[in-house]
Amino acid sequence: DQQVKQNSPSLSVQEGRISILNCDYTNSMFDYFLWYKKYPAEGPTFLISISSIKDKNEDGRFTVFLNKSAKHLSLHIVPSQPGDSAVYFCAASARGGGADGLTFGKGTHLIIQP
Amino acid sequence: AAGVIQSPRHLIKEKRETATLKCYPIPRHDTVYWYQQGPGQDPQFLISFYEKMQSDKGSIPDRFSAQQFSDYHSELNMSSLELGDSALYFCASSLGRGTDTQYFGPGTRLTVL
Numbered sequence: 564d565q566q567v568k569q570n571s572p573s574l575s576v577q578e579g580r581i582s583i584l585n586c587d588y589t590n591s592m593f594d595y596f597l598w599y600k601k602y603p604a605e606g607p608t609f610l611i612s613i614s615s616i617k618d619k620n621e622d623g624r625f626t627v628f629l630n631k632s633a634k635h636l637s638l639h640i641v642p643s644q645p646g647d648s649a650v651y652f653c654a655a656s657a658r659g660g661g662a663d664g665l666t667f668g669k670g671t672h673l674i675i676q677p
Numbered sequence: 678a679a680g681v682i683q684s685p686r687h688l689i690k691e692k693r694e695t696a697t698l699k700c701y702p703i704p705r706h707d708t709v710y711w712y713q714q715g716p717g718q719d720p721q722f723l724i725s726f727y728e729k730m731q732s733d734k735g736s737i738p739d740r741f742s743a744q745q746f747s748d749y750h751s752e753l754n755m756s757s758l759e760l761g762d763s764a765l766y767f768c769a770s771s772l773g774r775g776t777d778t779q780y781f782g783p784g785t786r787l788t789v790l
Contacts, residue, residue: 664722
């Protein structure tokens with residue numbers, strides 16, 4: 564049972580436009596959410612995170628929005644750049660429940676077109 | 678900035694052999710996590726250690742064991758290897774347990790023939 568779902572396996576966006584990657588979760592115990600970027604043959608690189616007590620966190624071109632009632636979060640990248648082309652993983656943890664491991668979605672392959 | 682180091686980066690083993698993967702966390706990080714990513718899959722949490730003690734356990738097979746040493750590096754020992762163990766194995770580290778972001782290493786690609 565996939566507790567973190569990324570329903571778009573791939574997304575193509577024009578350079579300079581906004582990229583919006585979506586993630587849904589089912590476990591109401593999750594209280595901390597992260598986005599990772601991954602290139603082939605490399606480990607996931609941390610991008611941005613958000614605690615369940617917030618609904619928005621911003622870091623440069625990256626903004627994460629959290630809608631707890633809908634169990635939905637999204638990552639906005641503005642403006643999109645060619646170097647943003649990678650697989651993006653949404654991850655969640657239940658830190659308040661004492662769980663250490665992150666639960667990942669299956670990833671969205673973002674392709675930035677020139 | 679120093680990152681998580683994993684060795685070896687690639688490993689080829691035969692069925693029923695054993696393998697040992699090593700992870701060196703970011704300096705001053707005291708928590709280590711192990712993940713397995715099969716082909717086309719998302720990373721799956723295996724096990725974690727905080728201050729040299731096992732702190733959480735995920736979907737780690739009984740054939741696998743791990744430990745964290747006094748210098749905080751960790752080793753994942755895998756015995757009686759099966760074809761299905763072929764995967765990318767990631768180690769991550771954090772400062773504090775469950776309190777901070779996990780930073781991932783480059784992974785070890787294990788191929789079981």
